[in-house]
Structures are given as structure tokens and as C-alpha cells.
Amino acid sequence: MSEQPVRVAQLSCGPEHSGVQKEIYDAAAAVNAEMFFPDVTLADIRRSYDAFGLEARSGDLKLAIARAMALVEGKVEADAVFIATCFRCAEAAIVRNELRRYIHEHSDLPVVSYSFTERTTSGTLLTRMEALTTIARRRALLAREVQTGTTMGIDSGSATTKAVIMQDNKIIGTGWMPTTEVMDSANGVIEAALKEAGLEMADIEALGTTGYGRYLIGKKLGADLIQEELTVNSKGAVYLADRQRGEATVIDIGGMDNKAISVQDGIPGTFTMGGICAGASGRFLEMTAKRIGVDITDLGQIAMKGISKTVPMNSYCIVFGTQSLVNALAEGNSKEDVAAAACRSVAEQVFEQQLQEVDIKEPVIMVGGTSLIEGLVHEMGELLQTNILVPHHSQYIGAVGSALLASGFIEEK
Amino acid sequence: MAKVFIFPATSLVLSDMVERWGHEALGAATGIRERIQTASLDSPPLQMTPEDPKKGLKYAAVEVPCGVRGRMSLYGPMIEEADAAIIINDADLSFGCMGCARTNELVMFMVRQRKGMPVLDIKYPQTDDEGVAFVTQIKEFLTGLEGESDE
Numbered sequence: 279m280s281e282q283p284v285r286v287a288q289l290s291c292g293p294e295h296s297g298v299q300k301e302i303y304d305a306a307a308a309v310n311a312e313m314f315f316p317d318v319t320l321a322d323i324r325r326s327y328d329a330f331g332l333e334a335r336s337g338d339l340k341l342a343i344a345r346a347m348a349l350v351e352g353k354v355e356a357d358a359v360f361i362a363t364c365f366r367c368a369e370a371a372i373v374r375n376e377l378r379r380y381i382h383e384h385s386d387l388p389v390v391s392y393s394f395t396e397r398t399t400s401g402t403l404l405t406r407m408e409a410l411t412t413i414a415r416r417r418a419l420l421a422r423e424v425q426t427g428t429t430m431g432i433d434s435g436s437a438t439t440k441a442v443i444m445q446d447n448k449i450i451g452t453g454w455m456p457t458t459e460v461m462d463s464a465n466g467v468i469e470a471a472l473k474e475a476g477l478e479m480a481d482i483e484a485l486g487t488t489g490y491g492r493y494l495i496g497k498k499l500g501a502d503l504i505q506e507e508l509t510v511n512s513k514g515a516v517y518l519a520d521r522q523r524g525e526a527t528v529i530d531i532g533g534m535d536n537k538a539i540s541v542q543d544g545i546p547g548t549f550t551m552g553g554i555c556a557g558a559s560g561r562f563l564e565m566t567a568k569r570i571g572v573d574i575t576d577l578g579q580i581a582m583k584g585i586s587k588t589v590p591m592n593s594y595c596i597v598f599g600t601q602s603l604v605n606a607l608a609e610g611n612s613k614e615d616v617a618a619a620a621c622r623s624v625a626e627q628v629f630e631q632q633l634q635e636v637d638i639k640e641p642v643i644m645v646g647g648t649s650l651i652e653g654l655v656h657e658m659g660e661l662l663q664t665n666i667l668v669p670h671h672s673q674y675i676g677a678v679g680s681a682l683l684a685s686g687f688i689e690e691k
Numbered sequence: 692m693a694k695v696f697i698f699p700a701t702s703l704v705l706s707d708m709v710e711r712w713g714h715e716a717l718g719a720a721t722g723i724r725e726r727i728q729t730a731s732l733d734s735p736p737l738q739m740t741p742e743d744p745k746k747g748l749k750y751a752a753v754e755v756p757c758g759v760r761g762r763m764s765l766y767g768p769m770i771e772e773a774d775a776a777i778i779i780n781d782a783d784l785s786f787g788c789m790g791c792a793r794t795n796e797l798v799m800f801m802v803r804q805r806k807g808m809p810v811l812d813i814k815y816p817q818t819d820d821e822g823v824a825f826v827t828q829i830k831e832f833l834t835g836l837e838g839e840s841d842e
Contacts, residue, residue: 291790292758295765297741300734320785335792337784364756369792396741396757 283312287356291338304400316354357414361391388413409508431680434491437533441467442677451475460491486680502687514679518669525639557596558627566620570613581653584614586622621653645675696773702787712833722765
């Protein structure tokens with residue numbers, strides 16, 4: 279029997295006029311969710327924007343405020359909330375941010391906010407919708423704190439593929455390689471992980487996949503759990519950092535996009551995904567390492583020896599950022615300073631573009647391959663004025679989260 | 692008969708008054724009716740497509756949010772087509788809500804920029820007396836338009 283659709287309340291301004299409403303519907307349908315607009319009366323709208331205290335001029339934003347209050351007050355029932363407004367609208371950005379914070383503080387509804395352009399596609403929205411529906415639908419699974427049995431997690435990221443084998447709450451095998459052909463890379467990391475663990479594939483009791491290649495790998499290998507990386511990484515991060523209870527913020531600067539997730543008891547509350555430009559991604563750091571002639575694994579330590587502020591670097595574009603890098607080297611700056619500036623540039627964009635959209639609650643846990651770049655972690659810590667936690671095996675976060683969650687399926691077999 | 696652009700463009704009261712005095716009201720209902728009566732189903736509920744914000748580039752630059760440009764692709768052609776316009780300033784939400792404050796600013800600016808076009812620019816009434824004066828002013832404006840076309 280098919281599951282009931284997850285009811286996602288839409289609070290928005292503009293998507294129907296921008297031609298992206300259909301994309302929102304398509305993304306929701308792909309994960310068996312149903313978008314709806316909470317019903318409110320004219321009196322509710324008048325009362326709400328006075329009571330909320332934010333004097334938005336836009337009628338649609340006033341309506342969004344009234345709808346948010348109806349959800350919080352329980353006048354309208356929903357499983358999750360999707361907030362969407364135009365990219366570049368200052369008023370909408372203020373309302374979007376305050377509504378997200380308001381719902382997060384006054385209810386346990388998972389919220390995702392997104393600023394769209396007319397080029398937003400359902401594919402862009404899919405991971406966010408999938409995360410929303412997972413949180414609403416699989417709270418019991420996400421509450422899992424201990425891995426049991428022998429399970430494997432595979433994380434097929436845009437840059438690298440990782441596999442982890444866990445047994446009785448311990449990591450016993452790992453595999454890592456750059457992502458080329460998705461299945462070839464997956465088979466490679468599986469082989470490495472099995473070898474390290476001294477096991478055969480037949481010994482694996484449950485399998486979970488995540489990352490961009492999750493569907494392909496999950497289908498081919500008959501995975502028990504095929505899950506987007508927002509929920510999986512949150513779970514993996516709090517597990518590895520031993521912060522399963524209470525608040526935390528997870529930052530994952532990836533090869534292609536970045537995730538900033540506000541977590542409560544291991545369950546994501548609000549999150550953002552994607553940056554403005556690849557200038558705020560692991561790719562830019564890879565390019566930097568190549569340009570200054572060092573291995574990416576050494577970049578972080580080199581950056582720690584430099585002073586980031588001596589080299590001006592464009593934080594908002596990978597092309598201009600690279601220009602700044604080339605100019606800085608041509609002007610005779612040391613590779614240490616350039617490496618530090620590149621780390622700062624990435625941290626700044628993530629801080630300014632993404633971390634403003636989630637509530638930063640300590641501890642801040644950095645995960646993913648870039649969390650091993652010491653200079654980047656240092657710069658992020660400087661910007662956030664906090665000591666950032668980088669758990670062991672942080673680069674395997676998605677695979678660990680998958681292996682942990684997949685163990686919930688062993689009992690069902 | 693004159694084509695009268697109304698603001699707020701969603702106001703049924705204004706639309707009705709314009710029609711009662713024998714003119715054609717140009718408002719949101721006109722633009723949206725065309726959208727929802729289009730045979731294909733592109734982007735419910737308005738059947739806007741990503742092409743519309745591109746058409747809106749005629750009225751607002753690319754750095755303006757896509758929701759503004761999408762709305763302008765509806766309102767812009769109507770303002771160009773209008774013979775006259777009525778702008779109600781600071782209207783109550785119930786009088787005809789216009790969704791986007793930034794679009795509203797641009798729409799009113801465009802109307803006021805149309806040199807030579809008669810525009811009734813009045814404030815939304817707050818009392819009964821002001822309400823009577825408000826309706827009278829609109830009536831006189833619309834009757835005057837009839838006079839102009841009669842000449």
C-alpha cells in the first residue's frame with residue numbers, strides 16, 4: 279500500500295508569477311509530498327501582521343506571515359513547511375528569514391527556505407523536498423542513535439565516493455576515491471572497505487546510499503535505504519561528534535554545493551543548500567592547491583602558516599577568485615598567504631550567503647572532505663567566533679550516516 | 692469608451708465602477724483570465740512560464756527579482772494600452788491586494804510617466820464622508836473621460 283503524501287505548507291511570494299510554481303509541484307510529487315497553501319481569512323491577515331510586528335509592504339508577504347501564524351497556532355495542520363520567495367528581493371529575504379526562525383522556535387515542523395529565480399527547476403528543489411519529507415515521515419528512524427549489526431553506507435558525492443562498513447557501532451572498514459563513472463567508483467570503494475574490514479559483500483546485513491549517485495547505486499545494489507545527504511549528514515555528524523542530544527549546527531562544504539543545517543536531537547530543523555558560486559566550494563580550494571603547486575591534503579596546513587587578510591580575494595565568483603589568486607602570486611605574495619586567503623574567501627561566502635539563513639547553535643560541526651583542510655576550519659571558526667568541532671572520519675560523514683540509519687532496517691528483514 | 696488601468700489591479704470595486712460608467716477596466720483579472728484560459732497547462736495556478744519574467748525585462752532590468760518581472764509581464768502591456776488610469780493610494784488590503792510592494796512602486800511610476808494620459812491619483816478613504824467624496828471623484832473622472840471621447 280502506498281504511503282500517505284506528506285503535506286507541505288507553502289509560504290511564498292512570487293513563484294506563481296515567476297513560472298516556478300510547477301517546478302515546486304513537480305519536486306513535491308517526486309517525493310510523494312503534497313503542497314498546499316494554508317487557508318486564512320482577511321481578519322487573520324490583518325491581525326497577523328500587526329501581531330507579528332513586521333511591517334511588510336507586500337500583500338503576498340503579509341499573507342505568508344498570516345499563514346505561518348496559522349500553522350504555529352495549530353489552526354492549520356501540516357507536516358512540513360516550504361518557504362519560497364524571489365532571489366534578490368530584500369523585503370522577501372527579511373520576511374523569509376524571520377518566518378523560518380519563527381516556525382523553528384515555535385513548532386517542531388521541519389522548515390526549508392529557498393530563494394528562487396525563474397530558472398529554478400524541480401531537480402534543484404528535489405533534495406530539499408526529499409529532506410523535508412524524510413524528516414516528517416521517518417522521525418523514528420532518524421532518532422536511531424546506535425548502529426547495530428553489520429551495515430554499509432555509500433556516499434556518492436560530486437567529487438568523491440566514499441564507503442564505510444560499521445559493525446556494532448564501530449567503523450571497521452573505509453573506502454575513498456574520486457568520483458568518475460558512478461558505479462565504477464562505488465564498486466572501487468566497496469572493494470576497499472570490504473578488504474579493510476575483512477568481510478564479503480554477503481556479510482553486509484543492510485546497505486544505505488546517499489549523495490548525487492544514490493539512486494543509481496541504490497537501485498543496482500538493492501539498498502535498504504536511499505536517502506538525500508541533508509538528513510544523512512546531520513545524523514552522521516552528531517553521531518561522530520557524540521552530540522546526539524540537543525542543538526548543533528552542521529556545515530558541509532562540498533565539491534559542488536554546501537549544506538548548512540540546524541540540528542535538534544540529530545534531526546534537521548532548518549537547512550540551506552547551495553551557494554552563490556563555486557567560489558565557495560571545495561572545487562575552488564582544489565584549484566588553489568593546483569595553482570600553488572601543492573597537494574590538496576597539504577593546503578590546510580600551508581594556509582595555517584599564512585595571513586589571510588594580506589591578500590584581497592573575490593569571494594563571490596570562482597573566475598574572479600582565480601584572477602585574484604593569479605594576481606596575488608604575480609605580485610609576489612607567499613603561497614602560504616594565498617592559501618590562507620583562499621580558505622577565508624570560501625568561508626566568507628558560506629558565512630555571508632548561507633549561515634545567515636540558519637540559526638547557528640553550538641556546537642558547530644564541520645564535516646565532509648573540506649573539513650580536513652585545517653585553514654578552512656580555522657577561518658570559519660574566526661568568522662563564527664567559535665571553536666569548530668571536526669569529528670574523526672568527518673570526510674566519511676554521508677557514508678557513516680547511511681550505515682547508521684540502514685541498521686534500522688535489519689530488524690525488518 | 693476608454694480603456695482605464697486600475698490600481699490596485701485586483702480591485703473588483705474599481706473594475707465594477709469603470710464598467711458601470713461605460714469604460715473597459717484593465718486590471719489583474721484581464722491579464723490572469725488570458726493566462727488561465729490558455730489551452731496548455733504550464734505553471735498552475737496562473738500558467739506563467741519562465742518565459743514571462745523574460746518578457747518582463749521590457750519593464751524591469753534583469754537584476755530585479757523574477758517575481759516582479761513576471762508580474763510586469765502582466766501589467767506592463769496593460770499600462771501601455773491604457774487611455775486613462777485610476778490610482779488608489781494606501782488602499783486597504785480588502786480593497787484589492789497587490790501582491791508585491793516593489794511591483795506596485797514600479798506600476799505606479801509607469802502610470803505617472805505616461806505623459807498626457809489622464810490619471811486620477813487619490814487616497815483611500817478612512818471615513819464615511821471621505822468615502823462619499825471618493826466615489827464622487829471617481830465618478831466625475833470617469834464621466835469626464837466620456838466627455839473627452841464624445842468630443
